[in-house]
Amino acid sequence: MTTAASDGHQLAGLAALLADPTRARFCLALLDGRAWTAGELARVAGVAPSTTSDHLTRLVRGGLLVEERQGRHRYVRLADPAVAQLIEDLAGHHPPAPRPVRSLRAATADAALAHARTCYDHLAGRLGVRLRDALLDRRLLTDADGLALTRTGCDWLADLGVPVEELRGGRRPLLRDCLDWTERRPHLAGAVGAALCRRFAQLGWTVAGVGRAVRVTPAGVTALTGLGLAPAELTPAPPDPGRGGRA
Template identity: 45%
Template sequence: MEGTSSPELAATAAVFANEARASMLLLMLDGRAWTLTELSKAAGIARSSASEHADRLLDAGLVEEVRQGRHRYLRLAGSRAAALVEALAAFSGRVRPAKQSLDAQHRDRAIRQARTCYRHLAGKLGIALTDGMLAKGFIESDFSLTTSGHAWVASLGIELPEHPRRILTYPCLDWTERREHMAGLVADMLLATFRERAWVEPVPSNARAVRLTAAGREGLADLLPADLF
């Protein structure tokens, strides 16, 4: 695009073109703030290397830094960064298979069944919830929230702002299911509510995976298929 201004797409893409940095970004999709030590261990790299990669991610605006005392934490720089990481993961069309160990297979199955995609639900549970809301008329085919959807959300004790600064609902391509689940402010608040009600709970030793509890099955019985898992 000679002679005109243009976004530095190649420079941003180059940040993703590294396995360690890509792994760190995928780890941070759980929405938590991670220490460099945690990131380096999970990504299987030296802490010094993790620090260098963190600087690249910070320069690109993909992550933000939080300092508490001597500790340095990193987290994704908001929902736009998270959506970009998830979209690239889904667009790639290539999935590195899990290791053959029993533990790795269990972890992989849990991630595919239900996980957090930054601050909303993804995996089979996220898709099932979206399908249920579509079937009930709570969201339209374009994922916009309907009047009955507003009422259902309110029935769960969720108060949506009159003038939201964020989009209430929008589609997010699920990298394991290859279909779109619901994202946006409503999806974030639903996950927070499900956690408060103990409808979902974290899977031990699996940062992003969650599982539906008995209370969750009962509370969402009208939306989810009985044979979901």
């Protein structure tokens, strides 16, 4: 078998893993960066627990997931940031599908996710997109020849307590654009995007909400307003029960 033929079989096998709607829903749920049990994934995907084990075994064998066992419990998570990037990129090529109106509570939850959420380990939603815009506007980043940190940006990160040189030494890309599912514009991913997400939480600028939702605290509003974001951009818009979308 030629190299091209072998590569083709591998690519087809990977595509087949994600071609199943249940397995695809599992991978999308795991974009929150946590480890999930089979029962939790079965509930979020709306499938019977009896069918979940086989799907998860296929994803683990295919290298998309890794499993951890604690006593009788089996947990799975995405294998690494590269797999998360693959899932994000594939999902970003498909427009958000309208969801039927369910309740004001559900519409409020959807609005919170669209406003700010984690996308594996970095910030997404309107907050993530506007953060990237602000970093470019203040010339902390440049996209003149691919996305890159400026000297001012390196100094800003150092002052914030983000170890830039350590991030440069990792295997992960330092900076990467990730197409936002709800905004249809890029938010910031890569090692810097993940480090900012962690550091904002450590500083108390953001706190976890329901599921993947993230909420900006009063301290975060003050800090991010100083970075150039408008206060109105730091709180969710009122829910519109007449619209829906995938978060």
